[in-house]
Amino acid sequence: MRVPDDPYRYQEVLVSPMYLAGSDGTGDAGFAPVAHWPHHYLDEGPCQLVVTSPDQRIRIGWFGDDFELWKITAAAEAVSAPRWTATFNHVTPAEIVAGLATALAHDYAQADAYDGNGRFLAEPSLYWADAVQPLTDAGWRREAGERGTVEIVAPDGQAGVLIDNRLSGWDDETVTLWAGPPGWGTRAEAVFTARTPSRLIAATAAVMAESAPVIRERHQINRRMEHLVTLTPVGHIADPQLPRAPTPLDVRRTAVVQAVHRAARTARTAADLRVMAARSRTAGAAQNRSGNYATAAATTPSAISSAPRHSR
16 A cells, blocks of 8 residues: 655745755756856756857856766867866755856856956956855854865854865866765765856855755755754645645745846846947948847756766
8 A cells, every 4th residue: 555645745945054955956046047048958978958158158067967966167268178167066055056157147248258358267366265255254264174275164063165275286176165964965065176266156155155045845855954954834735736826935936037037138138239249340341141149048957866976
């Protein structure tokens, strides 16, 4: 005889602190800031989706079945080697990834596509504190660590950042944001290579420093994490076969999605105008060429992480 599912299994809850909420199994929140960028769905290889800036200098890859769920890079040109790389593992909340994606979308909108510049390619600050200032401003404290390293830990001791100043190669992984106890299903990690602009690391860290909870379903919370988080039920449990009226939470979430879409359209329009202006300056002999183009956009896939392909 089949045992019925726990009626609370799919109940939506607010999870606090956010950095211990884990992944919800989709990339929706992480891709939301760049929803207006081109989407490239891949049929071969572990990477399932790549969202790129219109000039393809910034790439955000989604590896739905891998340990490193996200890989984000930026390069001076579409065909050149990455200047820096950031990876986020399968436990990292997508809301933290969104902090970096939001900063990248903003920097790209401000950049000139024909000058090859952009703050997303800036050299990192000489001062390690610039990359983690949102954490220190929020009361995270520095702890004693190995010589040549800096470690800053959250007041609850369940999250932190490790800065390794002993490494010198541009491709070395020098900054690691982490949350949760060690373990494949409990430790979230975001790792940045040496040339990652400090402001982008700070933008990611700022999301971790926020106190606002995030929404998850109860079954998405790892059992080993339940004693470390506060779960607050939202809405009510309804029969999944019956339609229900939208709750105030549903209304707020819809408003947020609409706001993101409006912001995306604004950013796209500003960037398009700059590109069109640059083309008009350099294409005097091509008067019959159409200046209209479209940007591909699509919703992101949902993917539940399975067994890891590799581990740290």
